[in-house]
Amino acid sequence: DALQRHEITHNSQPSLLQQGARACSNCAAAKSRCSGHALCSRCNTKSLVCTYPISHSPNDSRTSTSQPPVDLNALANQETTLDDIFNPKFWESTNVLENTNWLAALGDDYFDFDTGMSAQGPVTPWCSTAIPENLPPTPKVVVFLKPLEDHQNGEFYVDGQPNRLPHVKRRRTTSTAPIFAAEKQHSGFSLAWRPVNAEKTADLISIRRETFEAIASSYERLCLNPTHALPFLACRLPPLAQVEVALHCYWKYFDPVLPFLHSELTSQSEGCTLVVAMCAIGNRFMQAPTQYIASWDEFLRRSLHDSDDAAPILAQATLLHCVIEMYKDVPWSRPENELNVPQLVTIFEEAKSAYEGCRETESEQEQTRASWLDREQYIRLAYGAWLLDAMFACHYHRAPRLSLEHATLPLPSSEAVWHSKDESEWQKEEPHIAPPSLSVALQELYIDKKFPQDRGEFARVIVIYGLYQHLWTVSRYCENPLLTWNPIAKPQASLEVLPKQPIWLPSIPAFARWQNSTCDALDVLHWQANATIGRASGLEHPTVLHLHFARVVMLAPCFNLVRLARYMCGGYGIDKATSEQDTNQIRRWAVQHKYKARLAAIHAGVVFWHVRKYSHDAFYEAPSVALASLLLWAFGTYASKSPTNTTTARSSSQPPSPEPSLHTDESPDDAQEAQGDPVCSIILLDRPTDDELVQQFIKRGHEMQAHMTGVGNLYDDEGPQRVLSQATKLLSTLACWGVSTRWLQFIQKFSEKAKHRPGE
Numbered sequence: 001d002a003l004q005r006h007e008i009t010h011n012s013q014p015s016l017l018q019q020g021a022r023a024c025s026n027c028a029a030a031k032s033r034c035s036g037h038a039l040c041s042r043c044n045t046k047s048l049v050c051t052y053p054i055s056h057s058p059n060d061s062r063t064s065t066s067q068p069p070v071d072l073n074a075l076a077n078q079e080t081t082l083d084d085i086f087n088p089k090f091w092e093s094t095n096v097l098e099n100t101n102w103l104a105a106l107g108d109d110y111f112d113f114d115t116g117m118s119a120q121g122p123v124t125p126w127c128s129t130a131i132p133e134n135l136p137p138t139p140k141v142v143v144f145l146k147p148l149e150d151h152q153n154g155e156f157y158v159d160g161q162p163n164r165l166p167h168v169k170r171r172r173t174t175s176t177a178p179i180f181a182a183e184k185q186h187s188g189f190s191l192a193w194r195p196v197n198a199e200k201t202a203d204l205i206s207i208r209r210e211t212f213e214a215i216a217s218s219y220e221r222l223c224l225n226p227t228h229a230l231p232f233l234a235c236r237l238p239p240l241a242q243v244e245v246a247l248h249c250y251w252k253y254f255d256p257v258l259p260f261l262h263s264e265l266t267s268q269s270e271g272c273t274l275v276v277a278m279c280a281i282g283n284r285f286m287q288a289p290t291q292y293i294a295s296w297d298e299f300l301r302r303s304l305h306d307s308d309d310a311a312p313i314l315a316q317a318t319l320l321h322c323v324i325e326m327y328k329d330v331p332w333s334r335p336e337n338e339l340n341v342p343q344l345v346t347i348f349e350e351a352k353s354a355y356e357g358c359r360e361t362e363s364e365q366e367q368t369r370a371s372w373l374d375r376e377q378y379i380r381l382a383y384g385a386w387l388l389d390a391m392f393a394c395h396y397h398r399a400p401r402l403s404l405e406h407a408t409l410p411l412p413s414s415e416a417v418w419h420s421k422d423e424s425e426w427q428k429e430e431p432h433i434a435p436p437s438l439s440v441a442l443q444e445l446y447i448d449k450k451f452p453q454d455r456g457e458f459a460r461v462i463v464i465y466g467l468y469q470h471l472w473t474v475s476r477y478c479e480n481p482l483l484t485w486n487p488i489a490k491p492q493a494s495l496e497v498l499p500k501q502p503i504w505l506p507s508i509p510a511f512a513r514w515q516n517s518t519c520d521a522l523d524v525l526h527w528q529a530n531a532t533i534g535r536a537s538g539l540e541h542p543t544v545l546h547l548h549f550a551r552v553v554m555l556a557p558c559f560n561l562v563r564l565a566r567y568m569c570g571g572y573g574i575d576k577a578t579s580e581q582d583t584n585q586i587r588r589w590a591v592q593h594k595y596k597a598r599l600a601a602i603h604a605g606v607v608f609w610h611v612r613k614y615s616h617d618a619f620y621e622a623p624s625v626a627l628a629s630l631l632l633w634a635f636g637t638y639a640s641k642s643p644t645n646t647t648t649a650r651s652s653s654q655p656p657s658p659e660p661s662l663h664t665d666e667s668p669d670d671a672q673e674a675q676g677d678p679v680c681s682i683i684l685l686d687r688p689t690d691d692e693l694v695q696q697f698i699k700r701g702h703e704m705q706a707h708m709t710g711v712g713n714l715y716d717d718e719g720p721q722r723v724l725s726q727a728t729k730l731l732s733t734l735a736c737w738g739v740s741t742r743w744l745q746f747i748q749k750f751s752e753k754a755k756h757r758p759g760e
Contacts, residue, residue: 246282260384271309351382414456590638604628605685629727636720
């Protein structure tokens, strides 16, 4: 035994303690003996993350730099089917620099999206003009991970910690450290980027080899050797494995927010244009450099002009291209025809015509899952175009090209039916009654005050924007001055009879009733959304953001807010008289329409909450945050307040579950005071709040304090300015879409201008 122990001391590698390192952090904190191994015995037994503090002695420094980096993927027992992508030798023929540190620094913001672990740090695309000879070395703290288990430490109370991790589900983000290696930056287009730390999974969506070869051939013909376009820099198409990673990112991050594609139908199709479009979207979630993303977008544009794919493949790819172009920039800096908005009408009409053809064919034979999928994909394609047009009109206060009269198709079926795996599962989930059209669904929601629980989330989002379109139509109708005139034969002076411009919509009883009824309809949807949140252990799904944002644009003069901000940022062709008119409208909204203004402020604050905690990096998140921040700035600037709500008040505890914010009439009763219930003096705008407190703030908001994270009391003198500061911080974390950067720059500039604006 003694001889064996002696031999082990010569044959085995010295532990970290024998090399001069200190005990790991966990053993040092517990004052327990540490074995000194990469994963010490105590941390291994207690399922802890074993970390060793870095030593500043010269010997330890030499030791740490001479040792190879730790293979975290091997320690975590993760799938390594994409190892060829992460091997530098694989890319010697692509002129990628050699002798580069290919291992990304693993910071504190590493987490698993599927487990709901929180992330720190924004998504920051990193793109330099030159590649350094040596990237930063290993991290300052060496981290050793044991294989991942189903229940990570701290996720439940049973883990033994005083508190568990909150239920937050945000897309995995990384720090600003370099995370990939790329070729030297050149002008023009290039697909030379190769990821170093891409997402590895065994559930990648595979594409057929024939389809990939067709894409490679198209890339060579349209990009490397084009006839009438700027050629790309000479490099081969990214390999099949990297393309599949981009497709995986599409299905994981983009499909939940616009689910009009079916993975089974997509994998069976032979068209390569749709795969290029999906990759162009998926690359945005891989933290690729700007040049690489722009090159895929250009490849997609050329492919669409050259494609001979049949419907619906070409229409589906065109719709994805519309998303890219419409949310690449703010619309007031580009003409509408460059945003591909007119193409949405063409996509909708083609999909509607194809659906009607499928329905005529199916009437003669029994319906099967395959025939139902063919029909359903046209419904989702048509409503995908309709929804994108409605969102764009909502975000930028433009007249929609596709109105409610166009939406005569049945609403999309539920996700359970859409994602059924086989014929038996489809027959089990298929509803006995087909979903109604959008117009019929709106009638049921407005009049019957109900919305069936078995409707899918995609249908709910469509209905939300259907409510917006209906109220927008009512507002356009009520803004017509002739509607206030009773036609008679006797001539009259129009300047004396007709109301002065602009018309104050809340003063028109018909508009006020429709606005209240729309709030009631949104509440019906919000109560059902809360049930879904409860079943998901508190995790909010994307529909929740649409519900909050709908109140923002329906209850506030967002058009006047944006136009005033544009004037303050440099004019944009807006004169001073128009800006003064906008200022008067905003002040009147905050003071005279105070109940709806307070309700809108609550939902604007919860927009911050949702994007901060449950962001999917969706294309519509940046406009939602920007408009919500402008609303909160206007509310804090112009809303009436009493001296008491600017003093320090004691905060009351808030219930953890989100509740919908029901609207209140202009004359609420005093039932709460009659019952002698205590009155809260503070509300947290960017936190889910119970309905009773919401109604109290709507009625008595001028006597309360309205607090937000990083802002303090919104009613304070610096409150509106701090809201804009928080908005810029939040927008900086949404880096997947070009429109996020544009809105960030716009809000930053507006914040500087508003800081020096004379007090109102």
